[in-house]
Amino acid sequence: MLSRSEKTVLRTFRQYLVTPDRMLCFFGPNLEKHKAALQQLTEKDYLVKEHFKGAYSLTHAGFRAMKTCDKEPSGSKA
Secondary structure (H helix, E strand, O other): OOOHHHHHHHHHHHHOOOOOOOEEEOOHHHHHHHHHHHHHHHHOOOEEEOOOOOEEEEOHHHHHHHHHOOOOOOOOOO
């Protein structure tokens, strides 16, 4: 089961239509805000940390999780 913060990160990948093996860069305050969730998703093998600072790629398992991740209810904060 994914935490709320992990789902928020996966929704970010979905927002940008990221597919497996494609890189998405988090930077500035957004990187700091999601740092723990990015690390947790990497440990679960849903993301791969790339060499470029703040860059992550979805694995195939992460892509499946992203597609099934529930959408944020309107008016709710992540």
